[in-house]
Amino acid sequence: MAKLDASGFLIDLDGTVFRGQELIDGAAEAIHTLQSLGKSVVFLSNRGNLSRAMCRKKLLGAGIRTDERSIVLSSSVTASFLKKHYPLSKVWVLGEKGLTDELALAGVAMAQKPQAADWLVISLHETVTYEDLNLAFKAASSGARIIATNRDRSFPNEGGHAMDVAGMIGAIEASAGAKTELVIGKPSWLMAEAACKALGLPPGECAIIGDSLESDIAMGRLYGMKSVLVLTGSAKLGEPRLYEPDIVLGSIKDLTELAKEGILL
Amino acid sequence: MAKLDASGFLIDLDGTVFRGQELIDGAAEAIHTLQSLGKSVVFLSNRGNLSRAMCRKKLLGAGIRTDERSIVLSSSVTASFLKKHYPLSKVWVLGEKGLTDELALAGVAMAQKPQAADWLVISLHETVTYEDLNLAFKAASSGARIIATNRDRSFPNEGGHAMDVAGMIGAIEASAGAKTELVIGKPSWLMAEAACKALGLPPGECAIIGDSLESDIAMGRLYGMKSVLVLTGSAKLGEPRLYEPDIVLGSIKDLTELAKEGILL
Structure with missing residues (x-):
């Protein structure tokens, strides 16, 4: 598997961290792993009916600590x-x-x-x-x-x-x-720019992790970020892809294993 | 003014007989005039949220007698x-x-x-x-x-x-x-055919009276009926017309006067 060297991570929410109200198994641990490796993390979502405060509350409820400046919503x-x-x-x-x-x-x-x-x-x-x-x-x-x-x-x-x-x-x-x-929503440059600004990093040093080829992976490719597709949401293995991700994972949970193997730099 | 010789009349409701819940002035008398001249009358409307029973009740409340077989709704x-x-x-x-x-x-x-x-x-x-x-x-x-x-x-x-x-x-x-x-609604042939069937007359012996160029007058021209535009609803004098009516009246009320003048045959 290709090395995933990025200083900042943009993490999609629905289909990547949550499925409805339910936390995807291992998602909180994977995010803790990124944070403990010193990676900067922002959460970004096309949900336009939520505020960052509502979103932070949901993340905290699932054991994921963050502040509102690290949440980017449409x-x-x-x-x-x-x-x-x-x-x-x-x-x-x-x-x-x-x-x-x-x-x-x-x-x-x-x-x-x-x-x-x-x-x-x-x-x-x-x-x-x-x-x-x-x-x-x-x-x-x-x-x-x-x-x-x-x-x-x-x-x-x-x-x-x-x-x-x-x-x-x-x-x-x-x-x-x-x-x-x-x-406004992903894959727009407005969302990408807001996320990079929140990370304080240029796109080339960032990776986006998400379940949607049309919004997450497309945004990564269009804006010059690395992209990681997870299969816990809308994208399925074997379907035609307009945009090809750099890495495909079964779940965000797999990041924890990749860190141990030294693939996550 | 051209003679208006027709045995059957298709009368639109909104903008022709009613404006909202209110009866247009002189509409009931005009319809009585047609009925007393022995003309067959059907009411037809694009309203799809009403039943014929609801519509008949509204007409009766305004002093216009009819039966449900003479009401054609989308x-x-x-x-x-x-x-x-x-x-x-x-x-x-x-x-x-x-x-x-x-x-x-x-x-x-x-x-x-x-x-x-x-x-x-x-x-x-x-x-x-x-x-x-x-x-x-x-x-x-x-x-x-x-x-x-x-x-x-x-x-x-x-x-x-x-x-x-x-x-x-x-x-x-x-x-x-x-x-x-x-x-389904006017100007479809389905509405025209249902109205002619209710009248028991071929289109060439019918006239449609309505306020809409796009639905009423268009249906008259497309289906081979005479058409009478009234200016109590959506159509205004002086606007461009894709379909030209045979006669333009200020209001359906004017039919009573036309009958006296022998224009209504």
């Missing part, structure tokens, strides 16, 4: 993006509390009514109602530009697969005759 | 279509009681779970929840074909315009990666 990156590039804009949100928390933390201004919004921010909304959809429709119909935290079509849950952000986006685009201008 | 035409052409199919519904009532009346079988549905029927759903959307997503993801009662993007309500069926369709198509196979 919600927090969306908030930073809007604050940096559109500081005077007012936004309307079709999404959940984790997203509005991050927008508030970044100091993004909320529109008082949908018709007054410059941007409509769309994320996963697992308790969406017709009223929520209709207010977002009004924002988009009144000319608000659309930014989405991510565009995943479905996510795995207890009942199999459930409708993800693509459903929310589709409802608004089709009814308002509008198009989403920007999707 | 809900009832969808139900007849499925029963006639796919008699053994099981359906899952993303829609409201008016639609499920019509499907039950026609004898269309319901699937016990979304994964078992042959067809997903999508209509307006003004109290839709994430759970409803997610079940429909499961049906479409499991291979159910999609039929929509109509595909209007928005409809006028008290708060301006509200998200219509296109939003429900967009949510499912975008998340399940599926396409709607058939849209």
Whole structure:
């Protein structure tokens, strides 16, 4: 197996560290191993309905110690993006509390009514109602530009697969005759840049570990990081790959063994 | 003004007879005039969330007498279509009681779970929840074909315009990666044929009265009926018209005057 020499690790969450609410076997130990080897670790996820505080709490609950500066979510990156590039804009949100928390933390201004919004921010909304959809429709119909935290079509849950952000986006685009201008989530350079900034390292010294070929492995290849595919989530052995990872592991758990074997430098 | 000689009249409802819950001034008298001249009248609407029974009740409440055989809705035409052409199919519904009532009346079988549905029927759903959307997503993801009662993007309500069926369709198509196979509403030949059958007249002896160029006037021209545009709804004077109506009236009310002048034969 090729040596995996990296100073910083970007670790995906859903499908890599967690499966739903459940911690993947051996994940906490593997992360401890990285930390004890002096590696810098950030967690990054396309989840746009969570805040970093909610995410940190979940990690701590699973025995993984981290701080909020080491968590990069599509919600927090969306908030930073809007604050940096559109500081005077007012936004309307079709999404959940984790997203509005991050927008508030970044100091993004909320529109008082949908018709007054410059941007409509769309994320996963697992308790969406017709009223929520209709207010977002009004924002988009009144000319608000659309930014989405991510565009995943479905996510795995207890009942199999459930409708993800693509459903929310589709409802608004089709009814308002509008198009989403920007999707923040992996594999975007915005997510990669936020993660490298949190690590304080250039991409060439980083490795991304994730279960998704389209988002994790693609981001590694597109942004010049090493990439490690784990098979505990969406990717399966033997399927065609548009982007080839540097290393394939059955699970993030295997990192502990690789460290013992000296493959992890 | 050209003579309007027709034995049967197809009368649109929203924007022609009603504006929301309110009866358009003079509409009931105009319909009585047609009936007293011995004209056959059917009401037809793209509303897929209502049943004919609900619609008849609304008409009676406004002083317009009719029976359910003289009401043609995209809900009832969808139900007849499925029963006639796919008699053994099981359906899952993303829609409201008016639609499920019509499907039950026609004898269309319901699937016990979304994964078992042959067809997903999508209509307006003004109290839709994430759970409803997610079940429909499961049906479409499991291979159910999609039929929509109509595909209007928005409809006028008290708060301006509200998200219509296109939003429900967009949510499912975008998340399940599926396409709607058939849209039943006007200007389809299915609606035209159902209306002519209810009148017992060929299209050439019928006239359609409606406020929409895209659905009412288009259906008249495409199906060989005379067409009368009223300006109490979506169409405005002076806008470009893909389909030109035979006669333009300010309101359906004007029919009463035309009858006196002998223009209505």
